[in-house]
Amino acid sequence: MLSRPRSTTARSTIAGTARGFVTLLLAAAVAISGSVGAFAQNVPIVRDAEIEALVRDYARPIFKAAGLANDGIDIVLVNDPSFNAFVTGRRMFINTGALMTAETPNEIIGVMAHEAGHIAGGHQQKLRDQLERAKTMAIIATLLGAGAIVAGATTNSRGLAGAGMGVAAGGGEMAQRSILAYQRTEETTADRSAITYLNATGQSGMGMLKTFSRFQSALSLSGTQVDPYRISHPMPQERIANLETLVKQSPYVNKLDPPALQQRHDMMRIKIAVYMQGQAAASRLMRKNPGSLASRYGDAQIAYLYGNLNAALAKTAALIKEQPKNPYFQELRGDILMKANKPKDAADAYAKAVSLDPAKSGLLPVSLGQALMAIGTPESLKKAAAQISNGLGRDKENAAGYRYLAQAYGELGEIPAADLATAEGHFYSGDYRNAKIFAMRAQQKMKRGEPGWLRAQDIINYAPSGKTK
Ligand SMILES: [Zn+2]
Numbered sequence: 001m002l003s004r005p006r007s008t009t010a011r012s013t014i015a016g017t018a019r020g021f022v023t024l025l026l027a028a029a030v031a032i033s034g035s036v037g038a039f040a041q042n043v044p045i046v047r048d049a050e051i052e053a054l055v056r057d058y059a060r061p062i063f064k065a066a067g068l069a070n071d072g073i074d075i076v077l078v079n080d081p082s083f084n085a086f087v088t089g090r091r092m093f094i095n096t097g098a099l100m101t102a103e104t105p106n107e108i109i110g111v112m113a114h115e116a117g118h119i120a121g122g123h124q125q126k127l128r129d130q131l132e133r134a135k136t137m138a139i140i141a142t143l144l145g146a147g148a149i150v151a152g153a154t155t156n157s158r159g160l161a162g163a164g165m166g167v168a169a170g171g172g173e174m175a176q177r178s179i180l181a182y183q184r185t186e187e188t189t190a191d192r193s194a195i196t197y198l199n200a201t202g203q204s205g206m207g208m209l210k211t212f213s214r215f216q217s218a219l220s221l222s223g224t225q226v227d228p229y230r231i232s233h234p235m236p237q238e239r240i241a242n243l244e245t246l247v248k249q250s251p252y253v254n255k256l257d258p259p260a261l262q263q264r265h266d267m268m269r270i271k272i273a274v275y276m277q278g279q280a281a282a283s284r285l286m287r288k289n290p291g292s293l294a295s296r297y298g299d300a301q302i303a304y305l306y307g308n309l310n311a312a313l314a315k316t317a318a319l320i321k322e323q324p325k326n327p328y329f330q331e332l333r334g335d336i337l338m339k340a341n342k343p344k345d346a347a348d349a350y351a352k353a354v355s356l357d358p359a360k361s362g363l364l365p366v367s368l369g370q371a372l373m374a375i376g377t378p379e380s381l382k383k384a385a386a387q388i389s390n391g392l393g394r395d396k397e398n399a400a401g402y403r404y405l406a407q408a409y410g411e412l413g414e415i416p417a418a419d420l421a422t423a424e425g426h427f428y429s430g431d432y433r434n435a436k437i438f439a440m441r442a443q444q445k446m447k448r449g450e451p452g453w454l455r456a457q458d459i460i461n462y463a464p465s466g467k468t469k
Pocket residue numbers: 114118182186187190232233234
C-alpha cells in the first residue's frame with residue numbers, strides 16, 4: 001500500500017507511518033539540461049501495487065483495441081486532487097484526483113480510451129516523444145508547474161524545457177499545468193476513436209460522457225479547483241452533444257462494469273482517501289456503502305494507521321478469510337505486522353502477497369526485503385538483498401528501493417555493491433552528480449569489466465539531454 005515520503009537532494013527524509021502506500025516526496029533535481037540542476041521541487045508520486053495493477057487492468061484492453069498493446073505500460077500515480085490523465089507512450093500519468101472523482105471504472109476507462117485516441121491519431125506526437133525520453137520526475141515537475149520555471153531558466157529550449165515553454169506560451173498560468181493541449185478537431189477524432197475502442201471491448205461510453213459533461217458544465221467553473229485535463233482538452237457544448245449521440249448509438253451503452261472490477265475500484269478510492277485525505281474523508285466515502293468489502297478494507301486501514309494494531313490485524317484477518325487470494329490484504333497484514341515490530345510474521349505475509357500477485361509488482365518484493373532486513377540475521381539480509389534486487393528488476397525506477405538495497409548490502413559488508421545501489425538510486429531520481437560520485441566509488445573496488453563495473457560505467461558516461469556534465 002501507499003507509503004513513505006522521501007527526498008533525493010535532502011537525503012532520506014523518511015516520514016509518514018504508512019509503509020505500503022508509498023508517497024514519495026521527491027526533490028526532483030529536474031534534469032532537463034545541465035543548467036537546471038539547481039532547481040529542486042518536491043514532487044508527490046504515489047506508489048502502490050494494488051492501484052497500479054488496477055489502473056493497468058483498465059488500460060490493457062483499450063490499448064490493445066487501439067493497436068497500442070504494450071504490456072510494459074508504467075502507471076505513474078500523481079498525488080494531486082485535480083483531474084488529469086495522459087499517456088506518453090510507455091507511461092501513463094494519472095492524478096489521484098481523477099481516480100477519486102470517478103465513481104465507476106467505466107469513467108476512468110472512458111478517459112483512457114479518449115487518450116488512446118489521441119495517441120492513435122498522432123496528436124502532439126513530437127511533444128509526446130520528448131516526454132517519453134524525459135525522466136518521470138521531470139515530467140511530474142512540469143505537470144505541477146515547475147516546468148514553467150525550468151523553461152524560463154534555460155537558454156536553450158529542448159526536451160521538456162521546450163515543452164514547458166510551448167505550453168506556457170499557449171495561455172495563462174493554468175495552461176502551464178497541462179502538458180498536452182489539443183485542438184478541437186483532435187478532440188473530435190479522439191472521441192470517435194474512443195467509442196471504437198470501447199465498442200471493440202464491449203464497454204459503454206457513458207463514463208466518458210459523464211466525465212466530459214462534468215467538465216463542460218458551468219458547475220466545474222465555479223469550483224476553486226482547476227482541472228488541468230479540462231484545460232488541455234477543449235470541451236465545447238457541441239462536442240459533448242456529438243459525443244452523446246455516438247455513445248447512445250453503441251450497443252453497449254447500458255453495459256455496466258463487472259461487479260468484481262467495481263469492487264476493486266471502490267477499494268482503491270477508499271484506500272486513496274484513507275492514506276491521502278485522512279480518516280474523515282475515508283469515513284464519508286465508507287458511509288455510502290457500509291459493510292461492503294471496500295468499507296471494511298478502509299476500516300482495517302484506518303485501524304492500522306490511526307488506531308489499534310490488534311484491531312487492524314483482526315479486521316484484516318476477516319478480509320483474508322473472505323478473499324484468501326487477494327495479495328493486497330496480505331500486504332496490509334505485512335504492513336501492520338511491521339508496525340507491530342514483528343518482522344518475521346510480516347515477512348511471511350509479504351511473501352504470500354508476492355506469490356499471490358498476478359501483476360508481479362516490483363513493490364511487493366521490496367516490502368518483503370525490508371521485513372527480511374528487519375529480522376537482521378546474515379541469512380535474512382542475504383535474502384533481503386535478493387528480494388529487493390528482484391523487485392528492482394521488475395521496477396527500475398523505484399528509487400527508494402535502491403536505498404534499501406544499499407542498506408542491505410552495507411549491513412552484509414558488501415560495500416561496492418552498496419555504493420552501486422546508491423548510485424542507481426541517485427540515477428533514477430535524476431541526481432546524476434551524486435550518481436556518478438557513487439558509481440566511481442563502487443568501481444574502485446570492483447573488477448574491471450565485471451557486470452557491476454560495467455553498470456557503474458554506464459552511469460558515469462550518462463549525459464542527460466545529450467549534454468555532458
Ligand atoms: Zn482530448
